[in-house]
Amino acid sequence: MIDIARKTAQVGDxxxxxxxxxxTRTTLALYAGVSKDHNPIHIDIDFAxxxxxxxxxxxxxxxxxxxxxxxxxxxxxxxxxxxxxxxTALTPVGATVTCSGEVSERFEKDGEELLQIQLQAKxxxxxxxLTGEALVAAS
Amino acid sequence: xGHFNRANAGKSTDPITVDVERGALIFFxxxxxxxxxxxxxxxxxxGAGHPDVVAPATYAAVLDMAATQDATRAGAIDALTxxxxxxxxxxxxxxxxxxxxxIHAGDQVTVVTRIKGFTDAKGGKLEIxxxxxxxxxxxxxxxxxxxxxxxxxxx
Numbered sequence: 460m461i462d463i464a465r466k467t468a469q470v471g472d473x474x475x476x477x478x479x480x481x482x483t484r485t486t487l488a489l490y491a492g493v494s495k496d497h498n499p500i501h502i503d504i505d506f507a508x509x510x511x512x513x514x515x516x517x518x519x520x521x522x523x524x525x526x527x528x529x530x531x532x533x534x535x536x537x538x539x540x541x542x543x544x545x546x547t548a549l550t551p552v553g554a555t556v557t558c559s560g561e562v563s564e565r566f567e568k569d570g571e572e573l574l575q576i577q578l579q580a581k582x583x584x585x586x587x588x589l590t591g592e593a594l595v596a597a598s
Numbered sequence: 599x600g601h602f603n604r605a606n607a608g609k610s611t612d613p614i615t616v617d618v619e620r621g622a623l624i625f626f627x628x629x630x631x632x633x634x635x636x637x638x639x640x641x642x643x644x645g646a647g648h649p650d651v652v653a654p655a656t657y658a659a660v661l662d663m664a665a666t667q668d669a670t671r672a673g674a675i676d677a678l679t680x681x682x683x684x685x686x687x688x689x690x691x692x693x694x695x696x697x698x699x700x701i702h703a704g705d706q707v708t709v710v711t712r713i714k715g716f717t718d719a720k721g722g723k724l725e726i727x728x729x730x731x732x733x734x735x736x737x738x739x740x741x742x743x744x745x746x747x748x749x750x751x752x753x
Contacts, residue, residue, distance in 0.1 A: 543745075
C-alpha cells in the first residue's frame with residue numbers, strides 16, 4: 460500500500476498528517492536521554508530562566524524526528540534519500556506537533572526517479588515550528 | 599562580539615568510533631513515537647531482510663552526540679568545543695541529512711565533523727556556525743552526511 464502511493468504520487472498530493480504530543484516535561488527528559496542532547500535549556504527550568512527564557516522548550520530535533528516519521532511512514536525508510544529542516548520557532552512544553560507534507564516535484568537524478576516533498580510542523584496555535592524538504596525514491 | 603571560535607574554521611574533529619547500540623536505538627525509536635517495527639524489533643527487522651534494527655531518519659544526530667560524549671571522555675576536542683558553542687546562547691538553525699546507506703544496530707561507525715565556516719545575520723544579532731559531519735563505515739563507506747547550522751543569539 461505504501462509503494463502504490465509513492466509510485467503513483469503526483470505533484471500536489473498530500474502525505475497523511477502525523478500528530479505527536481502533547482509534549483510533556485517527561486517527554487523532554489526522555490528525549491534528552493535517548494538523543495544524548497543534554498543541553499539543560501530543554502530540561503532544567505532554573506537554567507532556562509537564567510538564560511532569559513520563561514520555561515524550558517522542546518528539542519527541535521524531537522520535531523524533526525516527527526517530520527522524518529511523516530515521510531518514512533509514507534515512503535518507507537529505505538526510499539528516503541535526504542531530509543532537511545529549518546527550525547523557525549520554539550516548541551513550548553505542552554504543545555502538540557502536527558506534521559504535514561506535500562509532493563512538490565517529480566524528477567530524475569542520476570538515473571533514479573525522485574519525489575521532492577515539502578514538509579511543515581505546526582503547533583496548536585498555528586505557529587510553524589519547522590519547515591523542511593525530503594527526497595524519496597519514486598520507483 | 600560573538601562567542602564561536604572563528605579561528606577554527608576549516609578544522610575537523612579527530613575521528614571518533616561509535617558503536618550503534620541496539621537497546622539505545624530501540625529506546626530512541628520508542629521515545630519519538632516510531633511505530634515501524636523495523637526500528638523497534640530485531641525479529642521484525644530481520645524478517646524484513648535487515649541484519650538488526652534500523653536507525654530512524656534522524657538517528658545520525660544521536661551518533662553525532664555520542665561521538666561528542668566519547669571525545670570528551672577521552673580528553674579529545676569534540677565538535678561543540680571546537681566550534682566554541684555556548685549553551686546559554688545556542689540555537690539549532692538547520693539540520694540536513696543525505697542518506698547513502700542504512701545504519702543498523704551492531705554497526706561500528708566513524709564520526710568526523712568539519713567546521714565549514716561562520717556567518718552573521720540580522721545585523722550581528724545572530725552568529726551562525728556551519729558544520730558538516732560524515733558518518734562512515736569501514737567496509738560500507740559513507741552512511742550519512744549531516745549538514746548543520748548552529749546559532750548564537752547575541753541580541
